[in-house]
Amino acid sequence: MQASLKAQRSESDTSWKVRLQEWWFRNRALIGYAFIFPWFAGFIIFDAAPFVYNLYLSFTDYQIGTVGTPPWIGFENYTEIFTEDKLFGKSMYNTLYYLGFSVPLRLIFAFLIALILNLRVRGMELYRTLFYVPSVVPLVAATVIFAGFLNTRYGFLNQFLVLIGATPVRWLSSPDAIKPSLILLSLWGFGGQMIIFLAGLQSIPEDLYEAAAIDGGTGWHRLIYITVPLMTPTIFFNLLLGLIGGFQVFEQVFILIGTHGGALQAGLVYMLHVYNKAFRDFEFGYAAALSVILFLIIFVLTLMVVYTSNRWVFYGDAQDDEA
Amino acid sequence: MKVSRLIGLAIAVMMLLSLGLAPAIAQDCDGEVIELEFMNWWGAAREALMDTLIGHFQEENPCIRIINQVQPWDNRAELLATAAASSNPPGIIMSTRPETYQFAISGLIIPIDSFVEAHGTDLSVFYDGEIGLQYWNGELYGLPMPTAGGLTSLYIYNKDMLREAGFDPETPPATWQEMEEISAAITVADPMGVDVMGAQVIGGIGDGDASFVSWLYTNNGRYSSDDGRTLLFNSPEGIETLEWMINFTNNINGGVENVTDFFQDTAFAQGDHPWYDDQIAFLRINTSFYGHYNVNDPEGYADSSHWGTMLRPYNADNPDATHAGTTGYNYSGAWAYTIPAVHSPEKQEAAFKFAEFIGVHPLGGCAFLFAQSRPSPVKECNENPAYYEVNPTWSVVLEGLATDTAVSITPVQGQLAEILANAIDEALFGEKSAADALNDAHAEMQELLDEFWAEFDADNM
Incomplete structure (x- = not known):
């Protein structure tokens, strides 16, 4: 049953x-x-x-206290940005300067460290962890630590420069040094890109290196003719992320030099200008227009990078794959 | 008796008690306790003092519950703007004069004249200059606390450092020229910057406008006309003032970078300021410094042979110049307690009661400021003889308040100040001459100001 x-x-x-x-x-x-x-x-x-x-x-005159529908003003905000706003050009220049140095430097730095961490050495897991740790430190904490490093009188960097007989640098108070300081700080968070590079390096088939070695290729040849070409998709990916993130740099600048942008506003990056317009001048419509322009710039630049990637990014031979 | 029965009995007793008490509260408060979020920037160091003030208020007003929302100083402008513009702002907001004007013109806060009239609030208890700063377009928007005065007119100085440099510690410098001489003798610099500073005549990079306007008045200059429609700072006195500031900063302090670096990552309120290590002889203060000094270094504060207060020096080369301070210009000054427009009349009424208590009640701002050894905008409060005991330089503080002049500003003051600060940076870094920097800034600022007034006049026709 x-x-x-x-x-x-x-x-x-x-x-x-x-x-x-x-x-x-x-x-x-x-x-x-x-x-x-x-x-x-x-x-x-x-x-x-x-x-x-x-x-x-961005097409309205939306200010603090605007009740109901903000008044529609068409392209007035955009016209003002391009014809009257002196800080638009200045902040864009500062941002492009920052971008022009920080993105390639960070890519190169992360790639080189990834190459080293891809070696077969005892205790490599520990080294990889150590190099990645700075990336998990919150940006605010890292920036505060850097502010201490960069302190003219008591900071580690200037103490070191004096020790080796070099002239101390006014990292955060000289208009010539502010942007290099920000670029230096940008290298701090290279860990994320490094991990992506490391994953890319580990996916390169070992037999390619063996074949190169049999043909008498040196380490340099292997790097130039095998590693770099096969890493171009990863480089492309990191480049795109770096460009998009670089245009939006804000927190570290805000903490290090404040909303004013430092000496002669050498550190007034674009997002700081947007912030000031929104939260200090309370011109939210104008700030919205600045944001739209930034979006368009990033969008066009990304399209250009994607378009040109056909010429330098190597995805492998599709015909061979099909065969 | 079982435990469960005991618990049941206890609950029943509590319910009965609560039923019995409820009508009593309802009778006192007409059935409703009004909660008032108090957004302020008094900081953690003065939170307990503010709680005491609130306690006194609630004893007199049991139907109003004040929620003390002390805000961090960082990102203050952003916090304030978003709170004020939101659909549910705090019940009462502590704002500076430029912010009060901005919110007033945007309709975010209400004028309080009708409350003043209904409550019979006596505004004559305030110094005219203090209450006067809280009016925009003929309407009163807040009651002041603390003083707007004493923000730029006073310096504290280190008597020991003067003594060591061979100067009479009881005769502090009265003129620009005297301060220059003493500062040059005291200042010690090396390739890393300034080690010991005589005096700073500029706050630092990006902070030049407030310093310039303060010095301008000690050279008999003016920032703007009384009606706030015309900017006057690029006068010969203005140009002479900026040239003097630049020369002082470059020749004695080694440049504005040195000044900025000297104070980098330090704060007087937190006790890590060079003043506490005898590294600066003359320090421009506002009157909040006495309370911070007393908290951070009580022994130093108590020793009147170690420090003193002096008036801001004036230009001896200008026969019309004398000691002077300014009120209502600085972005961080002329605080008042303002009432958001979106709240119900009952909540606004409660907010005014609290603002009035802070403003004029002896147990309000009066006691709160006395505890910090700093003056009150209410005349009678400052007549308390005990002030001379808690602040050994009290007579100079009162003298300083008497030299203060109100500066006329508008709701676009934040933008104007930014332009002026940038111009002064350009002059300090040698990008432009003092005259060119001020004239260029004047042209740009006046254009912005004219635009504002044109729009304002059109709206108020």
């Missing part, structure tokens, strides 16, 4: 599972959408909608 009941239950369980599988298969598209819905909802609510609203605000 009991065996019969058990068999019936087993049959029932099986049919239930089969039905569930069939339902799952029939509705797989719906279920897929359900899985991506949380991200999609987040994207709409926290990214797309604010973006569209920001775009709308």
Whole structure:
């Protein structure tokens, strides 16, 4: 009796599972959408909608205290930015300067460290961890530590320079030194890019290096003719992230030199200008227009990099893959 | 009796008690306790003092509950702007004069004249100069506390350092020229910057406008006309003032970078300022410094042979110049307690009661400021003879307040100050002459000011 009941239950369980599988298969598209819905909802609510609203605000004279619909002023904000705003050009120059040095330097630095950490040496896991640790330190904490390093009188860097007989540098108070200081600070968080490079390096087939060695290739040849070409997709990826992030540099500048931008506003980066317009001058519509311009610049630059990537990024031989 | 029964009995008793108490509270408060979020910047060091003030207020007003929301100083402008502009701002906001004006013109806060009239608040208890700063377009927007005065007119000086340099510690410098002489004798610099500083005549990079305007008045110059429509700072007195500041900073302190680096990462309120290590002889202060000094170095503060207070020196070469201070210019001055417009009349009424208590009640701002050895905007409070015991330089403080002149500003003061600060940086770094820097800044600022007034006049026709 009991065996019969058990068999019936087993049959029932099986049919239930089969039905569930069939339902799952029939509705797989719906279920897929359900899985991506949380991200999609987040994207709409926290990214797309604010973006569209920001775009709308950029055509208005939205200021603090504006009640109801802000007055529509068309392209007035944009006209003012390009014809009257002296700090637009200055902040854009400062940002491009920062970008022009920090992005390549950080890429090179992260790549070189990744190369070293890809060697087969005892205790390498420990070294990798040590090099990655700075990246998990919050940016605010890292910046505060750097402010101490860069202190003219008591900072580690100047103490070191004096020790070796060099002239101390006014890292944060000289208009000539502010941007190099910010670039120096940008190298601190190289760990994220380094990890991506390391993953890329470990995916390069070993037999390519063996073949090069058999052909008499030196370490330099292996680096130039195998490693770098095969790493170009990773370099491309890190370059894009670096460019997008570099244009939006803000927190470290804000903490190190304040909203004014330092001596002769040499550190007034673009996002600081946006911030000042929004939260000091309370001209939110104008700040929105500045943000839209930044978006367009990043968008166009990204498209250009993607477009030119066909010429220098090596994804492998597609025909060989198919064969 | 079982435990569960005991618990049940206890709950029943508590319910009965609460039922009995509830009508009593309702009778006192007409059924409602108004909660008032008090957004302020008094800082952790003075939170207990403010809590005491709030305690006294609530004893007299049991139906109003004040929630003391002490805010961090960092990102102050951002916090204040977002709070004031939100649909649910705090019940009462502590704002500076330029902010009060900005919020007033934006309709974010309400004028309080009707409350003053309804409550019979006597505004004559305030110094005219103090209450006068809280009016915009003929309407009163807040009651002041602490003083706007005493923000630029006073210096504290280190008597020991003067003595060691061969100067009479009881006769501090009265003129620019005397301060220059003493500072040159005291200042010690090396390739890393200034080790010991005589005096700073400029706050630092990006902070030049406030310093310049303060010195301008000690050379008989003016920032703006009384109606706030015309900027006057690029006068011959203004140019002479900036040239003097540049020469002092370059010749004695070795440049504005040295001044900035000297004070980098230090704060008087936190006790790590060069003053506490006898590294600066003359320090421009506002009157909050006495309280901080007493907290951070009580022994030093108590020793009147170690330090003194003096008036800001004036230009002896200008026969019309004399000691002077300014009020209402600085972005961090002329504080008042303002009431957001979006709240219900009941909440606004409660906010005014609290603002009035802070402003004029003896247990309000009066006691709060006395505890910090600093003056009050209420005349009678400062007549307390005990001030001479808690602040050994009290007579000079009062003298300093008497030299203060109110500066006319507008809601666009923040933007104007930014332009002037940048111009002064350009002059300090030798990018422009003092005259060119001031004239260029004047042209740009006046244009902005004219735009503001044109719009304002059109709206108020």
